[in-house]
Amino acid sequence: MVDGPALEADRSREDASTRAAPMVAVYRHDVHKLRHRRHSAAAESYAGVAVNETVPLHADRDAALLSRPRGEPEQTVANHWSPYRLSLLTGETAVETDRIQAAAGGGFRDLVTPDDPERLHARWLPSAVAGAYSESVHYPYTSLQYHTLLAAALLDAYRAGRAFEDLWLVATGSSLDDASTTDTATTRDPEAALAADEVEPHRTVCWTPDLALHVTATPGDSPAARLGDAPARSFADVWSRLPAHPIDTDGGRRWRLLDAQLRRIRSWSVALAYIDEFIELHGSAAERGDGA
Amino acid sequence: MTTIQQVLFEMESDYMGHPYFLTGHALFNALARRVNGRVRRALNVSTGVFIPGEYGAYPESHSHDGYAGKLGMSLPPVEAYEDVFVFRDAAQRWLLDSRPRDAHNTHDIQSHGGRLAFAPATRFGQPPEHRNTKRTMHWYVHCYLHGDGGDEDILPLSEGVLDGLRVGGARNYGLGELSLTDTQGIDVDALDYSRVRSADELQIELLSPYVVQSEYPGADRQSVPWWWASDRQLRRRQTRLVAGDDAHEVATIDHGQVVAYAGDRPVETAKNGIQRVGTHAKYGFGELRLRPADADRVPERAQAEADQQGGES
Secondary structure (H helix, E strand, C coil): CCCHHHHHHHHHHHHCCCCCCHHHHHHHCCHHHHCCCCHHHCCCEECCEECCCCCHHHHHHHHHHHHCCCCCCCCCCCCCCCCECECCCCCCEHHHCCHHHHHHHHHCHHHCCCCCHHHHHHHHCCCCCHHHECCECCECCCCHHHHHHHHHHHHHHHHCCCCHHHCEEEEEECCCCCCCCCCHHHCCCHHHHHHCCCCCCCCEEEECCCEEEEEECCCCCCCEEECCCCCCCCHHHHHCCCCCCCCCCCCCHHHHHHHHHHCCCCCHHHHHHHHHHHHHHHCHHHHHCCCC | CCEEEEEEEEECCCECCCCCCECHHHHHHHHHCCCCHHHHHHEEECCEEEEECCEEECCCCCCCCCEEEEHHHCCCCCCEHHHHHCCCCCCCCCECCCCCHHHHCCCCEEEECCEEEECCEEEECCCHHHHHHCEEEEEEEEEEEEECCCCHHHCCCCHHHHCCEECCCCHHHCCCEEEEEEEEEEEHHHCECHHHHHCCCEEEEECCCEEEEECCCCCCCCCCCCCEECCCCCCEEEEEEEECCEEEEEEEECCCCEEEECCCCHHHHHHHHHHCCCCCHHHCCCCEEEEECCCCCCHHHHHHHHCCCCCCC
């Protein structure tokens, strides 16, 4: 834990290290991946804004450790050498969806150009385009979308003077909240994210019609589980320690299936992408047939 | 001498039962029709944990270390208390980092007319232009058996009894078939408990639900044991025991949670935790593991703290 004055000094120095405001830079730090370029060969600007800047306070490194092992990366899937994410739910590459055409056509411009950090968060949160990419070609089941959201949540907390060990995972879902906004949340777009009560800027790291997850240092009265002393692939451990079930595991077998899988997945961005896809395919909206 | 018989099954067909694990009750019912009354009365069955048949390395706390080959397809040697639990942790920490471990540790989901089932194998190797590298990973189920005090000689159950069990939904239609892969006997009293004995503080990890209330005939209400210390509320879950045509509601403290150990006889608690505590222990409820409080469940966290210098991604 960094004490007050030291943190102030640290923060002003770190803030000066990015041309964009830090909470903006964090959503632009991996644009080279969307452009199929290595970090070392990344352009400094894209669409007129500064991109690929180093994220302050090691938030990017810590977010990466939540989803990938430390050390030199090695190829983990022998025949998949591509920036496109493999789906853990279906086994397919995202290449087979419309997302790639959208991304290739500059569809990710929306994900980097706004200067308002809250709008950037709202655009990343439901973005299918960002969800088509993995964090690294070496770990194709990871998700660039959820890596970026986790990095932003960590940076937001670190800038508020919190350390990693102060952070909690908070889950909100229909089985915890009778007045759930499930019906309205079936439309997932940036405007809905900006307006939604259950979305907290930067802290909401996964937003689906049935379940939302937040990383925060101030869980309040919500059921919350600590992330642990240091960043590591630990999603299953944190999820299985939540003090209440955010999804209706008593009532629905598909929710027990999701819960069971989440007790096995250790990489954070893989798990969040799995939740997103599972709920799209098997969630309450899919069951009602009024949207997928 | 307290002997447990570890059993490893291979999944032969889709499974439509309980998704967290194969319940001990399902395993018990499948076995009960194949054994005589004395064995049935004395037999205790653990939950069955799903194991991917994949390459792995022994966890750090294991009495052996290093690369272990295809660990999920056979039973690893058991010399110390920690060795009992290599396969009892749903996160399967022995899977190698050099492979996509989360892809190996999640089931493929198959839909049978809208009812979702776990597939017995996962196929890797898309896209099609690389057909030669396709490979199939099979799923296994780990459980263990023991006999009540005085009737411990009912073990080991024979291969003929264990092979070809069918569990879960639609088992009369060919689903949920298990074939026997490996079995071994372990003397619980002869294990090395030195890590538990020498720890200053211990934690209890709930490996299966702990029953607090059950409508099953003859089951009493149970409180949380006094030697569980938790400053927060423990997550509860409703489940059901199905016996013939009757389903009995069971309220449990959910598995996966961790509480501090407030007792003073850790080795005895450790042994009891293997044989399970509380009502319905015979059917797999109440399994727990003791762990030194300073040994993180996530080994990478300790490594992360030791190595604060890391590269940006």
